Amino acid sequence: MNASYQFDEVARLPLPGDNCAVAIRPLNAGTVIYYEGHALTLDYTVMEGHRFAVKAIAPGEELLSWELPFGVATLAIQPGQYVINEAVLDALSVRQLDFALPAEPNFTDQIPPYALDEANFQPAPASPAYSDTRTFMGYRRSENRGVGTRNHVVLLGTTSRTGSFVKQLAARLQGELKNYPHIDGIVPAAHTEGGTEKPNNLDLLLRTLAGFMVNPNVGAVLVVDYGIEPVTNKMVEAYSREYNYPIDEVLHKFMSLQGGFEENLAKGEAMVREWLPTVNAMQRTPESISHLKIGLQCGGSDAFSGISANPLLGWISEELVRYGGSASLAETDELIGAEPYVLSKVRNVETARKFMELLERFKERTAWHGSSAEGNPSGGNKYRGLYNIYLKSIGAARKKDPTTRLDYATEYGELMKDGGGFYFMDSPGNDLESIAGQVAAGCNMIFFTTGNGSITNFPYVPTVKVVTTTNRFQLLSNDMDVNAGQYLEGTSMDELGKEVFELTIQIASGQRSVGEKAGHAQVQIWRNWRQNDASQLEKLLHAPAPTGEPIEIQEEGAATASPIQFSFTRQHDGRSSDSIGLILPTSLCAGQVANMITQQLNKQGAGQPVISRYVALAHTEGCGNSGGQAEQLHARTMIGYVTHPMVKHCLLLEHGCEKTHNDYMRHQMDEMGVDASRLGFASIQLDGGITKVTQKVVAWFAGQLAADGEAEKETVGLEGLRIGIMSDGPISDEAGEQLAKLTKMVAGAGGLVVVPENSGLLSTAAYRNPIFATSNVRPSIAYGEHVRCNGFHIMETPTEHWVETVTGLAATGVEIMIALVGNRPMQTHPFVPMLQIASEPAMLQNYDNDLDLLLMGDANAWTEQILKRIKQTIEHAYTPRLYQQGNVDFQLTRGFLGVSL
Structure with a gap:
């Protein structure tokens, strides 16, 4: 017998004019639902958060949620029929489901484009301001910086190259916090950017770093570079002064790393220790909540985000703005399709125009990379009922209350103005990248709505997580702050809003959010994009794939095999140097x-x-x-x-x-x-x-x-080696010749040698000429591809970034990497040992404690020296120095066509 329910028991209609309802629980095929005096029978099992029709929808007619279109019917859809598109059918096809899905979609993702009617534009009045104010206990900075909700010492890497340094420095200083109760944390702000030449996001990156420094939650900041990166401390300081960032009003130092890693850690530690008494002396004082600037975010969104959690943030934002505070809506691509709603109340036509320009610019940038901004929804979004960008956007936009006026449309990380108001800030839908922009803009709190239960936190700005349903809140009660699902169960939005507004004041005053208690956080700035037009698009889209077959190398001049033997462990029907x-x-x-x-x-x-x-x-x-x-x-x-x-x-x-x-x-x-x-x-x-x-x-x-x-042990010769060889900086003829000799010895014996395509070795005659039988040599394996046939390989490397190169190289299956460094030692891999070697005497003077082998004297003996060090490392008699010191990093490239959505 089929189950039957009243509509309110199992579904919600976001607004009365909608023709599609949202299931608030899984509903089996055949379920009968009584709606407005009629019985609807479901034709297929409808997942929680997915939609079914409540009215007849003719082919060509728009499907509506929140009384806005999210698609057009391709078939006649009767009341009770599962509403589903091709994207969701594809997303569900890789899931392990125990029920049938419709054989074909019944609507397509298409809505009419929005056009701003400037001729008839009417500026909207602001909501009435409250005559009184409320207070929280905050850290008053200078007038230009505002008031902080936290008091942190921040260790900021100017680029990704110093990310591992600031992480290690923060780890060394954690024991000091017990002596300084008024310091909320000593935290690293390490990110992925600025590590490649001429990044397209340079202005954005400088603006973000400058904003990170002066955020009111910062009690002191140490900014760290090597002084040779594409983005340096000097550039950050110059940008900050040119654009009047009040960096002189925050305790700060710029530190350029010179010499060994451990030596620099000791210097950085001494600098920070000097600050701690001063930062600890900073006290909370009663401050108007007009100083609160909140960033509004959503992640792991579901069909209920736009019904419960996002409208709750809209309520909080409207209340705060009326008290003179500020709120920031972001995630540009997650507002495509919601333009009529976002622009229903705007301060002036310039703001409306800027909003539309930012959307169009975002669409253009993604098109250069062969993508569409409308492709934002993730597999998790679709699984939880957000079928396409239009449906996702309509719900995401509810973080702006219908009564709230849009006051400003701003660039990513652009400083918020004095005087409060509601902002839209350009950013990708990627949660962490978007949050970083809001922190740089001056937000001192983040509100994060989530359907699935995202656990995102930022290191020095408290994140309040609001989950959409009671069931999900109960599942994740240790990781969520607010249960917006209470609204679905009858609590009024006013009642819930007042409760959460009180929580806002408490957290702003120092009560730790659940995320802060969990003790983890991440930073990611809007990542660089590789293309500035579509001129290379077709070439990149149709580039031939590598064959995976080893590259033929010259037999002439083959080196004599080394007698060195290596001890491995049998593992998974193969041999391995570690477990x-x-x-x-x-x-x-x-x-x-x-x-x-x-x-x-x-x-x-x-x-x-x-x-x-x-x-x-x-x-x-x-x-x-x-x-x-x-x-x-x-x-x-x-x-x-x-x-x-x-x-x-x-x-x-x-x-x-x-x-x-x-x-x-x-x-x-x-x-x-x-x-x-x-x-x-x-x-x-x-x-x-x-x-x-x-x-x-x-x-x-x-x-x-x-x-x-x-475990069984096995002793083998050179045929057992799997090595990667890379280089950074100048390569002497002697070094090139000896690495060529090593390559031919190992590959010739049946072992594996992989060289990344971007290595200078491949353009160095001393290395290239002894190896290649032909001048036209192409990569044999793709970036990160597991090598299936031993021999000599070149790995495609669609990146200039050292760590991204190392990350791809290690994934090929090499068990040790030889890095010839001519500029300075670089970050190592989390588990594949990297031996950093040099052949220039100057490297010994500066980096003696970081290098694993300095090649000096008779060059003919270098290859044997390298093999002996490889043996010691594989057999765990030697650990690479920078790995021991913690100079470790890991970062995937996005290739030429990856772009943030």
Whole structure:
């Protein structure tokens, strides 16, 4: 017998004029629903958050939610029929579902484009201001900087090259906090940007870094560079002064790293320690809430985001603006389709025009990369009922209350003005990239709505997380601050709004948010985009794929094989130099949780000596970036690590709402013929939050270790080596010749040698001429591709970035990397050892404690010296120096066509 319900028991209609309803729980096919005196029978199982028709919709007629169109019917749709488009059918096809889906879509994603009618534009009045004010306990800075809700010491890397330095420096100083109770934290702000020549996001990056420095939550800031990057301290300071950022009104220093890594850490530590008494002396005082500037964000959105959580933020924002405060709406591509709503009340036509210009600019930029801004919704969004960008945008725009006037449309990171108001700030839909812009603009609190339960936090601005449904709040109660699902169950928006507004004042006054208690945070600035027009698009879209076959090398002049033997362990029907327990986050939002779990496992010594150590590969991709080539590149590289010979056991950790979720990765592995049966899978959101997913991951590794047998040792010659060779800076003829000799010895013996395409070695005659039989040599493997046939390979490298190159190179399956450095030692890999070698005496003077081998004397002996160091490293008698010191980083490239969405 089919179940039957009254409409309000199982569904919601966002506004009375809608012709599609949202299921608030899963509803089986055949369910009968009584709506406005009629009985509707569902033709298919409707997932929670998905839609079904409540009125007859003819072909060509618009589908409506919030009384705005999100698509056009392609078939006649009767009341009770599941409403679904092609994108959702595709997204659900890779999920493991136990019910049938419709055979074909019944609507298409198409709405009429919005045009701003400037001739008939009418400026809107602001909402009436409150005559009184309320106060919170904040940190009063200078008049130009405003009032902070927190008091942090921030360690800011100017570019990605100093990211690992500021992380290590912050770690060294954490023990000091117990002596300084009025300092909320000593935190690193490490990011991915500024590490390549002539970045297209240069102005944006400088504006963001300047804004990071003067944010009112900063008590002191140390800004760190090497002085040779494409973006330097001098450039940040010059930009700040040119555009009147009040950097002299915040305690700060600019530090350029010179000499060894450990030496610089000691210098940085001394600088920060001098500040701590001064920063600790800063006290909270009663301040008007007109000084609150809140950033409005949504992530892991679902069909209820626009019904409960986002309207709640709209209520909070309207209330704050009437008290003289400020609120910032962002995520440009997540407002496409919602233009009529956003621009229904605007301060002036200039603001409306700027808003439309920012949308058009965003669309143009994504088109240069072969993508569409309308392609923003992630697999998690679609799974939870956001079928397309129009539906997502209409709900996202509800963070602006219908009564609120849009006062300003601003650039990413542009400083907010005095006097309060409601802002729109240009940014991608990528949560972390968007939040960074709001922090740079001056926001001292972030409000983050989520349907799936996103756990995003920023290091020095408190994040208040608002979840859309009670069920999801109960599942993730340790990681969420507010249950907006109460509105779905009958609590009025006014009642809920007043309750959350009081919480806002408490958190602004120092009460820690749930995210702050969890102790993890991430920073990501709007990532650089590679194209500034479409001139290269067709060429890049149709570039030939590498064959995967080894490159033929010259036999003439082949070097005599070395007698050195290497000890390996048998693992997964092969040999390996190490046994890593790998936690592989499928997207950026799972990265910090993966780090926390590996720290716990390593501290416990779990599985030793079978597992030498646990590693998490936290990165910045998998959500909010374009699909196509960039998504394929991401999946291919991840699978390269899944199949890496050094990985004993591997678990994939998803956030739960990303594009590259666990089911997506399973599907990609199936397509590539990779056996996923030995892997573990866990989900931060679906497994119940950070604490519960940690327990699950720890238990999974324990189960795998319990089933392991005793490891067997095997001794082999050069044929057992898998090495990557790369270079940075000048290459002497002697170094080129000896690395060519090493390459021919290993590849000729049956081992593996991989050189990245962007290495200067390949254009150096001393290396190139002895190796290549022909002048026309193309890459044999793609970036991050697992090598299936030993020999000599060149890896495609659609990046100039050192760490991105290392990340792709390690994924090919190499077990040790030789880095010839001519400028300065660079960041190392989280688990594949990197030996940093140099042949210039000046390098020894400056970096003696960072280099692993200085090639001096008779050049003919260099190859044997390198092999001996390789043997010591593979057999764990030697650990590369910069790895020991913590100069470690990991970063995926987006290639030529990746762009933030």
